[in-house]
Amino acid sequence: MDEQIKSEQARSLGRAIREVRIADVEQNSVVVELGDTERARLEILNEALEDVVKEMPDDMEMLTLQIIPGRKPRFWVDITSFVEMARDKRTYRFLKDTKLGRVVLAESQDVDDVADSVTHYLAERIIEREKAMESDYLLSKMSETAINxxxxxxxxxxxxxxxxxxxxxxxxxxxxxxxxxxxxxxxxxxxxx
CATH class of the missing domain: 1.20.5 (Single alpha-helices involved in coiled-coils or other helix-helix interfaces)
Known part of the structure; x- marks a missing residue:
């Protein structure tokens, strides 16, 4: 219980800095271009995920985790998943392109909620990769038996x-x-x- 209180206190400064930056972005959004406002908000999400990025395995090349500028800036998680800002420029939308179209994985104005969703998605991808590597190993063993x-x-x-x-x-x-x-x-x- 004591550790939980400490972790909440440790995060309080980071959360306060993010809230001040969000307020600053909202204040400047009248003056600054909309693309810059979106990029600034995506930078806040990127900062919220810094600790998660440090924990990721080094051999996960399929995960990009970077902001790509463009007409509509996006924070790319992997080749099919990204976070962009909704039309109101305050709501984060975590999207994934699939064979059946684009799917909304999470949508919130709270950067921490979206960061948690991205973190959970990353964990799922890491587990899927481990399972795929294990199945490749088993298939190679089975093929050795079938070949010889x-x-x-x-x-x-x-x-x-x-x-x-x-x-x-x-x-x-x-x-x-x-x-x-x-x-x-x-x-x-x-x-x-």
Whole structure:
């Protein structure tokens, strides 16, 4: 409970800075071009995700996490997902392009809500990648067996032989232990009936 209070206090300064920047952007939005306002808000989202970016695996080239300028600036998460500002220039929209069209993954005026959604999406992508790598490994092992079935059968035979030799040793060990036990019993057998 104490750690939760500390983490809320630690985030309070960052949250306050973001709120001041949002207020500043809203105040300047009358004077500044709309594209600059959108870019400034996306920069705030980028700052909110800095700690998440530091934790990401180094070999995740498919995730870009950068702002790409254009007619409508976007914060790209990967090749199909991005965050842009809605028409009101205050609402963040986390979108994903799919085969069936564009899907809204999250929509909020709170930068922390959208940052949480992006973080969750990144976690899903990392897990999907791990599963894909594991399935590639299993497929390669299965294809090795399919390509060279004789080698796979030889490996199974060798394993059975090792298991068989072990069983024979245990059998003889059991007989030997029983014989020793019988001799000891006979040796110490009471002679009075």
């Amino acid at each position: 079935p004789k080698a796979a059968e030889d490996a199974r035979k060798a394993k059975r032989q090792r298991e068989g030799v072990g069983a024979v040793w245990w059998f003889f060990f059991g007989i030997l232990a029983g014989a020793i036990g019988l001799v000891l019993y006979a040796w110490f057998l009471p002679t009075h009936f």
